[in-house]
Amino acid sequence: MLPFSRVAIIGLGLIGSSVARAVRQHMPTVRLTGHDADPQVRGVADRLQLCDDIADSAGAAVTDADLVILCVPVGAVGAVASEIADDLPADAIVSDVGSSKASVAAALSAALPNNQIVPAHPVAGTENSGPEAGFSTLFHGRWCILTPVEGTDPTAVARVQAFWRALGAEVETMTPEHHDLVLAVTSHLPHLIAYTIVGTASDLEQVTRSEVIKFSAGGFRDFTRIAASDPTMWRDVFLANKDAVLEMLQRFTEDLTALQRAIRWGDGDALFDLFTRTRAVRRSIVEQGQDDARPDFGRAHD
Amino acid sequence: MLPFSRVAIIGLGLIGSSVARAVRQHMPTVRLTGHDADPQVRGVADRLQLCDDIADSAGAAVTDADLVILCVPVGAVGAVASEIADDLPADAIVSDVGSSKASVAAALSAALPNNQIVPAHPVAGTENSGPEAGFSTLFHGRWCILTPVEGTDPTAVARVQAFWRALGAEVETMTPEHHDLVLAVTSHLPHLIAYTIVGTASDLEQVTRSEVIKFSAGGFRDFTRIAASDPTMWRDVFLANKDAVLEMLQRFTEDLTALQRAIRWGDGDALFDLFTRTRAVRRSIVEQGQDDARPDFGRAHD
Numbered sequence: 294m295l296p297f298s299r300v301a302i303i304g305l306g307l308i309g310s311s312v313a314r315a316v317r318q319h320m321p322t323v324r325l326t327g328h329d330a331d332p333q334v335r336g337v338a339d340r341l342q343l344c345d346d347i348a349d350s351a352g353a354a355v356t357d358a359d360l361v362i363l364c365v366p367v368g369a370v371g372a373v374a375s376e377i378a379d380d381l382p383a384d385a386i387v388s389d390v391g392s393s394k395a396s397v398a399a400a401l402s403a404a405l406p407n408n409q410i411v412p413a414h415p416v417a418g419t420e421n422s423g424p425e426a427g428f429s430t431l432f433h434g435r436w437c438i439l440t441p442v443e444g445t446d447p448t449a450v451a452r453v454q455a456f457w458r459a460l461g462a463e464v465e466t467m468t469p470e471h472h473d474l475v476l477a478v479t480s481h482l483p484h485l486i487a488y489t490i491v492g493t494a495s496d497l498e499q500v501t502r503s504e505v506i507k508f509s510a511g512g513f514r515d516f517t518r519i520a521a522s523d524p525t526m527w528r529d530v531f532l533a534n535k536d537a538v539l540e541m542l543q544r545f546t547e548d549l550t551a552l553q554r555a556i557r558w559g560d561g562d563a564l565f566d567l568f569t570r571t572r573a574v575r576r577s578i579v580e581q582g583q584d585d586a587r588p589d590f591g592r593a594h595d
Numbered sequence: 596m597l598p599f600s601r602v603a604i605i606g607l608g609l610i611g612s613s614v615a616r617a618v619r620q621h622m623p624t625v626r627l628t629g630h631d632a633d634p635q636v637r638g639v640a641d642r643l644q645l646c647d648d649i650a651d652s653a654g655a656a657v658t659d660a661d662l663v664i665l666c667v668p669v670g671a672v673g674a675v676a677s678e679i680a681d682d683l684p685a686d687a688i689v690s691d692v693g694s695s696k697a698s699v700a701a702a703l704s705a706a707l708p709n710n711q712i713v714p715a716h717p718v719a720g721t722e723n724s725g726p727e728a729g730f731s732t733l734f735h736g737r738w739c740i741l742t743p744v745e746g747t748d749p750t751a752v753a754r755v756q757a758f759w760r761a762l763g764a765e766v767e768t769m770t771p772e773h774h775d776l777v778l779a780v781t782s783h784l785p786h787l788i789a790y791t792i793v794g795t796a797s798d799l800e801q802v803t804r805s806e807v808i809k810f811s812a813g814g815f816r817d818f819t820r821i822a823a824s825d826p827t828m829w830r831d832v833f834l835a836n837k838d839a840v841l842e843m844l845q846r847f848t849e850d851l852t853a854l855q856r857a858i859r860w861g862d863g864d865a866l867f868d869l870f871t872r873t874r875a876v877r878r879s880i881v882e883q884g885q886d887d888a889r890p891d892f893g894r895a896h897d
Binding site: 392416417418420435436438465471474475476478479480481482483484485486487488489490491492493494495496497499500502504505506507508509510511512513514515516517518519520521522524525527528529531532535538539541542544545546548549552553556557559561564565567568569570571572574575576577578581 | 694718719720722737738740767773776777778780781782783784785786787788789790791792793794795796797798799801802804806807808809810811812813814815816817818819820821822823824826827829830831833834837840841843844846847848850851854855858859861863866867869870871872873874876877878879880883
């Protein structure tokens with residue numbers, strides 16, 4: 294028994310096209326429709342045969358769907374939801390894949406008061422964008438967080454849960470507010486810091502940009518990968534999850550100041566203690582299968 | 596013609612043992628001697644047959660060498676150099692692999708005034724430590740920076756350059772001071788920030804440590820890898836390269852504050868502009884072969 298038989302995907306970038314590929318692989322009998330606001334992306338999606346049908350409007354893509362997934366930047370969710378409101382079947386469940394959830398949950402509920410809404414966030418991705426960057430195994434072994442608002446039909450939640458499990462993900466449920474706090478620290482703050490340091494490095498006068506690039510293997514390159522993530526998506530995330538991001542940033546800055554002071558005063562013990570503590574966190578992440586322990590992430594050495 | 600025929604490696608951790616393995620692979624006729632202050636490490640090195648001979652003292656390891664490489668934390672370089680001074684042949688060239696260079700160059704010159712000194716920094720590594728973590732291809736395609744002080748015999752520099760090229764590295768020469776500035780931004784600051792954010796995340800009250808680990812795939816895990824690097828080595832680097840690290844930290848903090856302000860005031864354009872600029876830096880790094888462009892760094896998805 295499949296949880297859904299007609300799935301519509303609005304937005305066919307990295308995540309939307311990966312969902313389409315994963316549905317094809319794991320639920321080949323599902324009828325897939327899709328739409329993207331960019332005609333060029335629709336052309337690529339057609340050529341790649343990502344869906345059974347690529348519609349020219351978001352409304353046309355959803356007319357027959359029992360699950361609609363909005364895979365657009367979180368700042369666009371409200372507008373897209375309004376766009377599909379008239380064409381959306383009353384029994385269709387609406388979900389999304391956005392990286393912040395409180396603002397998305399509110400926007401979806403406001404625009405689509407008569408539908409069951411189950412906001413979702415698959416915690417997976419790469420630094421690449423667009424329909425050609427997706428792949429069907431992106432969600433394998435990764436977490437997908439559902440943030441249904443109070444009063445949502447438990448059956449709707451269970452079906453969306455079954456959908457993500459079928460794509461290979463593990464599913465967790467929490468409130469939108471708690472999600473936004475957790476992701477502020479595990480995802481939004483790391484991105485913000487990576488963007489900052491890459492910017493700082495490109496602005497130096499004493500060190501050339503070419504030197505920064507040449508000697509990036511000392512740690513910097515790991516930051517550049519994150520800082521290459523989609524600019525529109527991330528602008529929207531920071532604006533949508535402002536309060537939690539600012540709180541985490543405040544804590545980070547305090548901790549960084551303490552470390553700066555330890556360096557200035559030559560307090561080697563304080564540095565050593567922190568560095569020993571953080572090593573243990575890494576071990577837990579590798580043990581729990583959320584990263585690869587091979588030297589250099591399994592990068593090719595030859 | 597090999598640049599050296601008898602190489603001594605003092606310190607057999609990740610880097611020292613990788614140098615030993617790489618010499619074995621690329622210059623199999625070189626006679627390799629080694630020493631490590633830790634008897635347990637010496638035992639492992641013996642068992643792995645990393646060298647032709649593992650000596651019980653640093654002095655005994657260098658008596659017959661024409662190249663001596665100190666692969667110890669930068670804070671220990673001066674003490675180890677004094678330890679080998681009496682046994683060191685006058686024509687032996689002394690080098691190291693430390694991540695900061697001005698303090699190392701000064702310590703080596705002070706302790707060994709009669710030998711040619713060619714400090715070196717292979718910009719390569721992993722988050723793992725110890726003799727079993729090394730591998731022979733660690734330096735392939737990576738940069739090794741030489742920082743000879745003024746007055747060094749050019750032939751000595753050329754021989755060390757030939758040595759690193761033979762191990763598969765590309766070689767660049769610069770002053771110790773410029774090296775310390777370049778590496779402060781490409782390596783030391785990224786490590787400092789990664790250590791900080793991993794510490795910040797483990798200290799939260801509202802978000803559990805298990806949540807941080809579970810949902811780390813959103814960006815955080817990339818920081819934890821760096822924050823798992825050797826605590827002793829990094830304590831020494833920050834203390835040895837204090838001035839350059841503090842200067843870069845100051846610039847980073849200013850830039851982060853500007854971004855914080857943009858988020859607080861909802862200035863999406865400022866965010867978008869920076870995020871677009873940083874993406875270009877990433878492209879250059881991948882183009883120049885200093886990282887892997889595959890989605891997720893080539894991590895296994897299944």
